[in-house]
Amino acid sequence: MKVDSVDFFYVAMPEVTTEADGSQDALVVRVSAGGHVGWGECEAAPLPSIAAFVSPMSHGACRPVSDSVLGQTLDGPDDIRRMSAALAFNSMDLLQAAHTWSGIEMAMWDLLGHARGVPAWKLLGYDAAYPKIPYASVLFGTTPQGTLERAREMRGRGFRAVKFGWAPFGDSLAGDIAHLDAAREGLGPDGILLIDAGQIFGEDVDAAAARLDAMERNRVTFFEEPFHGSAYGAYGALRDRVKTVKTAGGEAAHNRYMAEHLIDFGRVGYIQIDCGRIGGLWPAKQVADYAAARGVTYINHTFTSNLALSASLQPFAGLKDHVICEYPTTLKQLAVDLTRNHIAPNANGEIEVPDAPGLGIEVNTDALKQYKVDVEIKVGGKTLFSTSAN
């Protein structure tokens, strides 16, 4: 098969706010090859990601993503890996390329899975997929009382594990402690409590460490992204100051090296990978192997649709001991509508990785029309991209 076409679908809610909610828009990708179709999703800013695909070449090491994809042979996993290596070289100086490629790479595994009638996790080399304990991924309440109520709500919905994230966390020490206490109270003594600081402390180790007592008292399982994603020094320094809580990070990794460095130099206990950013399923699988060999727990990072969720589960589907997974529960309607089928907890409250061809998720093409954002890019009088054909 040859890659015949790559199509991008930029969709968004009618109103996009400054809320730290990644499900307000999406960039869905469709790859066609040899009569087969696969779908993926970039966890990325749609417009620059489209531009990185259609951009004119700047020079030999700054070529558009399309140059390493269109017309290429796609007969098996090796072809995806070959294209990935070609892209890393050909688009070396095009920063956004990794985000654009992530959705394309994902769609290629989906396509191959459909062509062969096997789940993507089998193509990645796993013999079996093990169920995961989902943690509900929610934002903190605006007040501690709001956090408490959200924790209770999630328990009521059957979630044993809940991750609270972002603002107002970091605004004040007293406020943060109140939110931590409220979260524990709302979850009850047997709940699994996870915290996401959203990089709020930059690289201020003391500021992050000031929250540790309240975290350990409230038995927080992991403390995610206290710092800038690349501040390995700060991660390592905090690691030396924790007693029971583990650090977590990695969602910003846009290649596998970054994730491996966060393990080696930042010494995180949990490595969180978003397949929509790191370059798709294969680099994520490599990170999963790397983490497992070093006693670090792999977790998906997902705050968008169930298409992205399925993709992000594939790389650690076969790691039986890596049992928790991120499961977005407060998705905007767009992200719910984007797929015809959904991944819901089973009777045991567990998430099963789809045992169906490819990613096992059917994209709702009606939603792609309903939430469509029209884009037109012209360069030098030539239309490089237009949604009018969609």
Add this chain to the structure above:
Amino acid sequence: MKVDSVDFFYVAMPEVTTEADGSQDALVVRVSAGGHVGWGECEAAPLPSIAAFVSPMSHGACRPVSDSVLGQTLDGPDDIRRMSAALAFNSMDLLQAAHTWSGIEMAMWDLLGHARGVPAWKLLGYDAAYPKIPYASVLFGTTPQGTLERAREMRGRGFRAVKFGWAPFGDSLAGDIAHLDAAREGLGPDGILLIDAGQIFGEDVDAAAARLDAMERNRVTFFEEPFHGSAYGAYGALRDRVKTVKTAGGEAAHNRYMAEHLIDFGRVGYIQIDCGRIGGLWPAKQVADYAAARGVTYINHTFTSNLALSASLQPFAGLKDHVICEYPTTLKQLAVDLTRNHIAPNANGEIEVPDAPGLGIEVNTDALKQYKVDVEIKVGGKTLFSTSAN
């Protein structure tokens, strides 16, 4: 002053080839504030970089670059640093943002320098600027004989130091050895010979190490980018196998952490920073301080116009012992025409960092028109960017 406007000028040669020559196009940036104007240049793919400025917001941590810039106070260096920190947070998930911001940040130092009548390097904290020994940055010849002739040509033009880079280096061991011997022969025994592998070995340490004997015999001063920019493990492993040659890298760093990690974990002897990628002058100055404190030599990375060259010299202008600088000598006419004044070696063959307000370079607005690439970006029926107004 408030930042009143940021304008982008995408210019390109009539024909752009796959040659590894970054001067075939350019993205020039003009910042206006309080009646003053400053100029900068992104070393980046123009279209995705413009898209990152004008892009609709995806969520609170994936905002367009413009959100952290337009209307902001710009009265001094602290304001630039504040905007830089805001951008890192607001555009955390917009990968291309660092490249877009780099040109803007550069233009802000130029603007402040003009407003205060001082060079940018004084604003960065240096009392004096020391001359540098330029190395001519050229591509390898297609044959060893071509490399030999290019080396002689550069010596003839007065360059004592020459860096050869990219293809066909890496094609074959025998060929590489022939090119290394030819380069040394052409340079003569007292020439400073530098090699840039253009990441051709990926992370294959053995392949890179196979070239070390020929490099050490030919007294290569540094061996640049043997590997993927983030493959710190490979850099560190090669470091353990060299005798006299030093490793160099860092041009792809899009934040200061990446450069610091390459120093700490890749243990390079030379750290090469492109101000058009790392986020402008300030993070580069931080890296220069970091390198100097650790016995690592700082060098600019520049393969574009003299505007970018001046910008890239500022962060280490005051480091007297960091004496060599990259000096592009085979620029496409576009990059020559882009500025009205040029930085040329003085009677001693040295490069003097401009002792003039800001970056000390006057942009040729006629060239911006002559080489202009028309761009129009529409999203949701609204024109977000159009060159027609330029």
